[in-house]
Amino acid sequence: MTERRLELDLELEADPEEVWEAIATGPGISAWFVPQRVEPREGGAVEQDYGSGYEASGRVTAWEPVSGEGRGRFAYGSFDHPEDGRPDYAYEFIVEGRDGGGTVLRFVQSGFLDGTDWDGEYDSFDAGWRLFFTNLRSYLEHFAGQRVQNVVTMGYTAGSASEVWPVLHRALGLGGHPAVGTEVTLAPDGPAPIAGVVDVANEEFLGVRSAGGLHRIGAEGADGCGVSAYHYFYGEPVDAPALTADWQEWLTRLFPVPAGSPEHR
Known part of the structure; x- marks a missing residue:
């Protein structure tokens, strides 16, 4: 089956280093997504708490902190392959500094399976990520660096x-x-x-x-x-x-x- 991908780009009025801190560290991600713990290395654990007893875990698949060129990459996925027929989601965040200041954040979620069974789930993820990235923008604009x-x-x-x-x-x-x-x-x-x-x-x-x-x-x-x-x-x-x-x-x-x-x- 053909893989589907959810791709979103955000232009943020924050430095690449600030955006990296917000998308690739446990305290940073918790400030706009859900409570999270991240081991800062490739192969490190990712633990997420969605509330009401629902938790998820995975591993870091890419850990490339922001370089002198203002570019960084953070990605994670599941520890184990899901049962046959289930999607195997992977998440990638690319930080790129803009000429003149600010940052572009590129996000990709892959692992969706093509077919009507997953259309509703795809749309749900799209709506959810758009909300959370609105949170990210508001956090960086109004509450950046606060616990x-x-x-x-x-x-x-x-x-x-x-x-x-x-x-x-x-x-x-x-x-x-x-x-x-x-x-x-x-x-x-x-x-x-x-x-x-x-x-x-x-x-x-x-x-x-x-x-x-x-x-x-x-x-x-x-x-x-x-x-x-x-x-x-x-x-x-x-x-x-x-x-x-x-x-x-x-x-x-x-x-x-x-x-x-x-x-x-």
């Missing part, structure tokens, strides 16, 4: 994202999906309110940038829907475990785990 504390929670419910969003809007104290640039206050029942400006608003995600962090609510899927609440708190310390428990309880109360599903206890 991050992550709050990462996930859930699942029957139905579609179009059915789930009205539930999320009401639970956040919103009248609907606000436009980018709107000042809002998220007021969930349980977790503390969050005031800020909307910086992401599309079919899959609602994002708010507060004075101290980035806050992302997600609903993805047409036949069964994944829901998520990711928060990145920068600078001043917060009680991340307590906040994680609060947001997970909020999600689970809104969308109880369906009986009979693998997650049901």
Whole structure:
């Protein structure tokens, strides 16, 4: 079967060294993606925490820190080949300095298998990476170099994202999906309110940038829907475990785990 590739380019107003630190080190990646640990060498381990007990691991396949020419390359993939018929994803980040300043970041995810079975998964990865790279841009622009504390929670419910969003809007104290640039206050029942400006608003995600962090609510899927609440708190310390428990309880109360599903206890 023919391999499919997801390719994205970002122009960033940051030095190549700053971008390298953000995409190739555990603390840097955690500041815009998910909590992560990276051994800084080819063959080193990569460990990722997606929240709610879902973790993934892999190995570094390329480790080429930014050179004097302003170019670097970081790549990772799975430790073991997946079961037959499953895609074997690999991820590559290329950092290139621009003439006159700034950096171009080139990203490639490979390992998709051509065919209708993977179209939905491909589209989901595309939407997810575009959100995370928006996080990266915001992090570099507003919070660069600050220590991050992550709050990462996930859930699942029957139905579609179009059915789930009205539930999320009401639970956040919103009248609907606000436009980018709107000042809002998220007021969930349980977790503390969050005031800020909307910086992401599309079919899959609602994002708010507060004075101290980035806050992302997600609903993805047409036949069964994944829901998520990711928060990145920068600078001043917060009680991340307590906040994680609060947001997970909020999600689970809104969308109880369906009986009979693998997650049901």
